[in-house]
Structure formats: structure tokens, C-alpha cells
Amino acid sequence: MAAVENYFRQCSLLVNCRDLAYMAATLANAGVHPVTGVRALPAEHVARVLSVMATCGMYNYAGSWMYEVGMPAKSGVGGGIAAVLPGRFGIGVFSPRLDAASVYIAVAILGATVMPHNLYLHSSLVQTRVAPLGDEARRRSLRFNFIDTLIALNVAFCINASILVLASDVFHKAGIEVTDLREAQQLLSPLLGTGLAGLLFAVALLCAGQSSTITGTLAGQIVMQGFLRLRGSPVLVRAVTRGIAILPAVFVLSIMGEDATVSLLVGTQVVLSLQLPFALVPLIRFTACRSVMGEYVNRRVVTAIAAVAAALVIACNGWLVMEAIGGSLSPIAIGLAIALGIAAVALLSYLALAPIRAPDDSFAEPLREPLRRRDDASPKYQPL
Numbered sequence: 001m002a003a004v005e006n007y008f009r010q011c012s013l014l015v016n017c018r019d020l021a022y023m024a025a026t027l028a029n030a031g032v033h034p035v036t037g038v039r040a041l042p043a044e045h046v047a048r049v050l051s052v053m054a055t056c057g058m059y060n061y062a063g064s065w066m067y068e069v070g071m072p073a074k075s076g077v078g079g080g081i082a083a084v085l086p087g088r089f090g091i092g093v094f095s096p097r098l099d100a101a102s103v104y105i106a107v108a109i110l111g112a113t114v115m116p117h118n119l120y121l122h123s124s125l126v127q128t129r130v131a132p133l134g135d136e137a138r139r140r141s142l143r144f145n146f147i148d149t150l151i152a153l154n155v156a157f158c159i160n161a162s163i164l165v166l167a168s169d170v171f172h173k174a175g176i177e178v179t180d181l182r183e184a185q186q187l188l189s190p191l192l193g194t195g196l197a198g199l200l201f202a203v204a205l206l207c208a209g210q211s212s213t214i215t216g217t218l219a220g221q222i223v224m225q226g227f228l229r230l231r232g233s234p235v236l237v238r239a240v241t242r243g244i245a246i247l248p249a250v251f252v253l254s255i256m257g258e259d260a261t262v263s264l265l266v267g268t269q270v271v272l273s274l275q276l277p278f279a280l281v282p283l284i285r286f287t288a289c290r291s292v293m294g295e296y297v298n299r300r301v302v303t304a305i306a307a308v309a310a311a312l313v314i315a316c317n318g319w320l321v322m323e324a325i326g327g328s329l330s331p332i333a334i335g336l337a338i339a340l341g342i343a344a345v346a347l348l349s350y351l352a353l354a355p356i357r358a359p360d361d362s363f364a365e366p367l368r369e370p371l372r373r374r375d376d377a378s379p380k381y382q383p384l
Helices: 002-011 017-028 043-056 059-068 100-113 116-128 135-172 181-192 195-227 234-256 258-287 290-296 300-325 331-353
Strands: 073-075 080-085 089-094 130-132 381-383
Touching: 017 043, 017 080, 017 089, 043 059, 100 135, 100 258, 100 300, 116 135, 116 195, 116 258, 135 181, 135 290, 181 195, 195 234, 234 258, 258 290, 258 300, 258 331, 300 331
Parallel strands: none
Antiparallel strands: 073 080, 080 089, 130 381
């Protein structure tokens, strides 16, 4: 293993996809850099380099690569490939390894961005709007609620993407591996040369934590009042939902210790992603059912896109579970994972195939008290 590690270190270069493209384009241009015009390699050496790339640049796939693609290419251990068509152009591509660790992080990002409990919250937010009676007013209210949800999810996506870009451009570029948020906050200021960077990062983390806490609390209230029909003081309901969420976290942290905070945080996001199909499948079915939605039913194109997205989420989760089962788990853990997987598949199948009955009067019970009439005249406004 030490020899392999030394090999990886010796052949690893700190380059990005643009650098790979410049290398390939330089070889395609007979050794001259296509932008600066500087000769980087003698022309007589270019043919030899391309010959080596054609014969063994793709390792065991060199023969099939040349037969199918026909371009000399060189792959790297980090996932980069540089391909050359002499006298024409060069191509540089990079794809991170799609192994168990990569899928684990990707699933965690998915769970952190599209949290399943927030789907219930977004669906309930439309009831907070007071709109005029009439189909057109209801459509307008639904449209504005869609815009609210779209903006919220895209902002969350941009924040997660910004963190990835920041880690790649600042820490990875400097050759620093950061595994702790506190470490990241402390290193940002010296690496970027301004004390404002660390402060803004800390404020962003604080805002993200507050946002997650607020949405989690409100979503818990929606679940308790809408699904379980448990009514009571809003303060009591929110205190109970927060307690149900915080107490297990405090218990686990007291056992695992402070050093396990980051791994536990990523693990909780993975759990959220594993729960996501159980919110997506019923939501897609209900919004596609005319007996439930009436004239507000989703179009078939929207339903098809949503179904494909849900299938991709389920596939990623399934792949992650299979990688976990095939990993270094104990026989008891593997048996438990298989049992939970079978139960999850059975539940998803039931949610996807069970007949949907048309709503009756029991579905009309609002989560909030309707507006009281101020006089005997007909009300002009009421909650949706």
C-alpha cells in the first residue's frame, strides 16, 4: 500500500479541467500553446508523446479507446482525461470518482437541499394565504406559493453549491484538506487575505442553522396537526417537536463526542435523503390524481418529470444501501440493512400502487381556524 500511495503522490498534479484542455490543445498544435503562442514542447517530441498516449495512455482500455474513439488520450488517477486530435483540437475533461464515498456525500447534499419535512411545510404554506374566492384567485395564490418554494429551494441549492466551490477554489487549490467547519472558518481569512471572509462564513453558518431549526419546527407542527390531528397550543406543539428532534441528537453527541460532529451531521443529511422518496411518491401521486386535485391537477409533463426525479433519488439511495451492504459491515448490520431495505421497498410499492380514494368532508378540516365574519354580509375572503 505504501508503494501505491507513493505512486499516487508522484503522478498527481495540481491541475484543473482548463489546464488539461490547454495541455491537450498544445499537443494538438504541435507543441505550441494555443493562447500564448509559446512553444512548450519541440515538434519532434509531440509525435512520440502522442504515440505513447495512443498505445498505453488509457491503460487497459487503450486498445478499445483507440478503436472506438480514435484519439490519443491520457487518463489520470484523479479522474481527468486529456485527448488530442492532432492539428485540430484538444479536449480536457474531469469527472470525480463515483465510489461509495462520493455517492455518500452526494446523497447527503441532496438530503440537505430537498429536505423531506420541508415538502410537507411547502405544501401547507398555501393555506396561510388569504385569497379572494374564485378559481382565478386560487390559481394566482398557488402560483405565488410555487414561486416562493422555487426561490427557497434554489437559494438552498446555491448555498450548498457555493460551499463546494469555496472548498474547491480555496482549500483544495492550496492543498489543504479540511474536515471541520471550525477549521474552515479559521483558515478562510489567512487564505483569502481578509478577515471579513471568516466572519461572513460564520454568519452564513449561523443563518443556515437558524433557518433549518425554524423550518424543522414548523414542519413538525404541520405533521402533528395535519397528519396526526394533534391540536393544542402552538408553543407546546413546537416545543414537543423540537424536543423530539434535539434530545436524540444530544444523546448521540454525548456518546460519540465532539469530534464526531461533522460525520454525524453528514449522516443525518443522508438519513433525510433516504426518507425523501416516502414524501415524494405520495406527493406526485396526489398532485397527479384528478379526483383529489380537481382542475388543479398537474399536467402529465410535470408528473413525468417529477417521477423521473423521484426515480433518480430512489436509485441513488438504493446504490448507497448496496454499497453499504457490500462494505465492511458486520453480519448483524448487513441483515438489519437488508430487512430495512425490503421494508422500504414494500412501503414505496404500496404508496405507488395503492388506490387513492376521493376526498370527503374529513379532508376539508383546515390546519388553522377560518376567518370570522365581521358582519352578516357574505365574506369576500377566506383561507384556501
